[in-house]
Amino acid sequence: MRIAIASGKGGTGKTTLSVNLAKYSSLHHRTLLADLDVEEPNSGVFIRGKKLAEQEVFRMVPFWEEKKCTLCGKCPYYCRFNAVLRLGEKIVIMPELCHSCYACSELCPVNALPMVADPHGIISHYLSDSLDFVEGRLHIGEEQAPPLIKETVKYTDNLRPAFEMEFWDSPPGTSCPVITATYGADLVILVTEPTPFGLYDLQLAAETMRKIGKQTAIVVNRIGIGNDDVFKYCAEQGLSVWATIPDRREIAELYSRGELIYPEIEEYRKAIDVILQRIKDIEGQLCEK
Amino acid sequence: MREIVIISGKGGTGKTSVAASLAFITGERAVMGDCDVDAADLHLILDPDILERDDFFSGVKAEIDQNTCNGCGKCHEVCRFDAVLIAGSTCRIEPLKCEGCGYCSYVCPVDAIDLKEQNIGECYISRTRAGSYMAHSRLGIGADNSGKLVTRVKRDARSLAEKTKNDYIIIDGSPGIGCPVIASLSGADFALMVTEPTRSGIHDLQRVWELSRNFKIPTGCLINKNDLNHQMSKEIETYLHNNGIRFLGAIPYDTDFHKALSRGQSVIEYNPERWKPFFRELWNKIRE
Amino acid sequence: MKIAFTSSGTDWDAQIDPRFGRTDYLLLYDEDSDKLSAHDNREIHNVGHGAGPKTAEKLYTLKPDVLITGNGPGGNAQNILSRMNVQIYTGASGMTIREAYQAYKDNKLR
Numbered sequence: 001m002r003i004a005i006a007s008g009k010g011g012t013g014k015t016t017l018s019v020n021l022a023k024y025s026s027l028h029h030r031t032l033l034a035d036l037d038v039e040e041p042n043s044g045v046f047i048r049g050k051k052l053a054e055q056e057v058f059r060m061v062p063f064w065e066e067k068k069c070t071l072c073g074k075c076p077y078y079c080r081f082n083a084v085l086r087l088g089e090k091i092v093i094m095p096e097l098c099h100s101c102y103a104c105s106e107l108c109p110v111n112a113l114p115m116v117a118d119p120h121g122i123i124s125h126y127l128s129d130s131l132d133f134v135e136g137r138l139h140i141g142e143e144q145a146p147p148l149i150k151e152t153v154k155y156t157d158n159l160r161p162a163f164e165m166e167f168w169d170s171p172p173g174t175s176c177p178v179i180t181a182t183y184g185a186d187l188v189i190l191v192t193e194p195t196p197f198g199l200y201d202l203q204l205a206a207e208t209m210r211k212i213g214k215q216t217a218i219v220v221n222r223i224g225i226g227n228d229d230v231f232k233y234c235a236e237q238g239l240s241v242w243a244t245i246p247d248r249r250e251i252a253e254l255y256s257r258g259e260l261i262y263p264e265i266e267e268y269r270k271a272i273d274v275i276l277q278r279i280k281d282i283e284g285q286l287c288e289k
Numbered sequence: 290m291r292e293i294v295i296i297s298g299k300g301g302t303g304k305t306s307v308a309a310s311l312a313f314i315t316g317e318r319a320v321m322g323d324c325d326v327d328a329a330d331l332h333l334i335l336d337p338d339i340l341e342r343d344d345f346f347s348g349v350k351a352e353i354d355q356n357t358c359n360g361c362g363k364c365h366e367v368c369r370f371d372a373v374l375i376a377g378s379t380c381r382i383e384p385l386k387c388e389g390c391g392y393c394s395y396v397c398p399v400d401a402i403d404l405k406e407q408n409i410g411e412c413y414i415s416r417t418r419a420g421s422y423m424a425h426s427r428l429g430i431g432a433d434n435s436g437k438l439v440t441r442v443k444r445d446a447r448s449l450a451e452k453t454k455n456d457y458i459i460i461d462g463s464p465g466i467g468c469p470v471i472a473s474l475s476g477a478d479f480a481l482m483v484t485e486p487t488r489s490g491i492h493d494l495q496r497v498w499e500l501s502r503n504f505k506i507p508t509g510c511l512i513n514k515n516d517l518n519h520q521m522s523k524e525i526e527t528y529l530h531n532n533g534i535r536f537l538g539a540i541p542y543d544t545d546f547h548k549a550l551s552r553g554q555s556v557i558e559y560n561p562e563r564w565k566p567f568f569r570e571l572w573n574k575i576r577e
Numbered sequence: 578m579k580i581a582f583t584s585s586g587t588d589w590d591a592q593i594d595p596r597f598g599r600t601d602y603l604l605l606y607d608e609d610s611d612k613l614s615a616h617d618n619r620e621i622h623n624v625g626h627g628a629g630p631k632t633a634e635k636l637y638t639l640k641p642d643v644l645i646t647g648n649g650p651g652g653n654a655q656n657i658l659s660r661m662n663v664q665i666y667t668g669a670s671g672m673t674i675r676e677a678y679q680a681y682k683d684n685k686l687r
Contacts, residue, residue: 436628441622475599477648504648
């Protein structure tokens with residue numbers, strides 16, 4: 001089962017939940033935690049383990065072969081992302097802006113723009129007790145998350161033996177990176193808070209998941225800081241709230257020290273138990289089909 | 290006219306709450322701009338009355354004219370994003386996958402492919418509960434943020450300030466460190482960084498400082514939820530001191546913020562005795 | 578020497594545009610011929626990503642020796658500008674083009 005953990009906004013406790021779910025699950029099942037928040041992967045703060053492997057990831061970007069170029073001026077016109085510019089007699093490539101569409105390269109009449117590998121990011125694989133942890137991390141200055149997210153998912157696909165449970169810590173928000181990260185998931189858990197901010201961003205996230213056809217479950221974090229509107233919304237929309245987690249200062253403190261929550265806080269562990277049980281139920285249903 | 294931008298690096302540090310509180314301190318004397326376009330939340334506290342609305346266009350997606358298409362499939366051959374589907378005798382674009390590179394439109398032998406500008410959101414000009422004018426926006430599902438929308442909101446805020454002869458513009462900036470943040474900071478007179486004493490908070494603070502320093506914008510920093518980890522708070526204060534960033538104060542972890550928020554209020558309205566003096570003090574420090 | 582300015586208008590009394598990538602106009606002052614020319618950059622407002630490099634590309638065609646602006650170019654624009662032989666001066670926000678030029682001459686800019 002592949003479960004993506006996402007949220008409409010940052011700061012809802014998504015990473016904390018992903019890490020704790022994965023660690024707890026790994027006590028009984030072969031489990032993977034993947035950090036797909038490649039611009040700012042921070043679940044690694046909580047996971048200490050042995051590094052098993054590291055893989056450089058590249059993107060294909062054009063390279064200007066000055067000697068072959070006739071300065072026809074077509075390539076800056078073909079590039080819609082301003083990644084190919086003409087400065088007088090020189091063509092300049094901005095790899096950060098390139099979307100790797102290959103248009104400039106394949107349409108160049110004299111083949112002066114071959115595509116070459118440009119360092120994009122790193123995939124790291126750790127083993128923490130019995131939990132496999134894979135992290136995708138963009139190099140500083142790289143602007144595009146989707147290519148690395150796809151590669152990280154591919155890397156996890158190739159790991160053997162296959163995992164019983166996979167938890168994917170996804171980027172926050174509702175744009176391209178999130179859609180890429182949740183694309184291959186069987187189920188998406190949305191973490192939210194019972195405040196107007198949380199509700200508003202949950203609406204955006206839930207709509208996005210509906211648009212891409214993903215089964216969704218809700219976890220409401222920090223109960224006590226707000227009101228019931230979030231629950232009313234979920235009931236109206238037919239969204240199932242699987243668990244609620246109380247707002248505890250101790251949880252925030254443990255988080256700030258990079259420590260796991262469930263060994264210390266009983267309610268958190270109970271919430272995780274419930275979530276894992278609901279996942280098993282869904283798994284059962286999927287198998288029956 | 291002075292522009293103050295509030296940024297934070299990571300989400301959830303309390304940036305928007307700070308912006309809303311400052312809005313209530315300044316009232317009519319400042320124009321607000323919500324550039325946090327991925328999750329435009331400022332309006333939830335300021336409850337603006339929308340006065341003007343405008344469609345926002347950005348980016349293109351390919352569209353194949355089904356009458357002109359001859360089904361040759363050349364578009365399918367060149368598309369690197371699996372966005373072209375061959376359905377029977379014609380080809381179709383899958384909008385969610387299309388990146389708008391235009392390659393298909395360049396190679397179509399019968400000119401059946403158009404690149405259509407996408408209406409991805411709306412821009413608004415409103416009047417807030419605090420008495421100030423506000424420029425803000427809303428992005429559609431799956432739409433990509435960019436410097437373009439942030440710039441539009443800032444421009445609207447600027448025109449509002451000019452029209453109402455306001456001296457100050459307060460911008461709730463975009464989180465993160467990419468293009469939208471750069472656009473948020475561009476042209477600012479002062480940057481207020483809001484951070485928290487966690488590993489990721491510090492890390493993002495440093496990255497955001499790189500940007501602000503690059504632009505040579507005078508910068509100050511507020512540490513939110515500082516009593517969660519005193520050691521880290523001290524670490525942050527040292528970092529600020531070493532980098533010439535003004536330390537503007539610390540806010541302890543306080544449930545007032547959530548309680549106020551769940552009533553759609555700012556802390557200034559919820560508990561004025563506690564918070565009005567703090568934020569007034571903060572505003573005075575910023576104005577120096 | 579040719580001096581370029583990021584501007585919100587087309588003449589000496591216009592305000593310096595503090596931004597580079599999304600500046601409305603690029604003005605060029607040719608000290609030798611004492612001529613000020615205005616170059617419209619407003620189509621940049623249609624650009625989502627890559628505004629900085631695109632404006633830098635336009636600036637290149639003006640062949641300036643000096644660029645005077647407010648906050649300065651962002652990372653991507655910097656990348657392109659560093660390949661041109663142009664000296665960049667910042668700190669002119671809030672000034673008119675005329676004032677900015679004087680400040681440059683008086684060594685008051687960064």
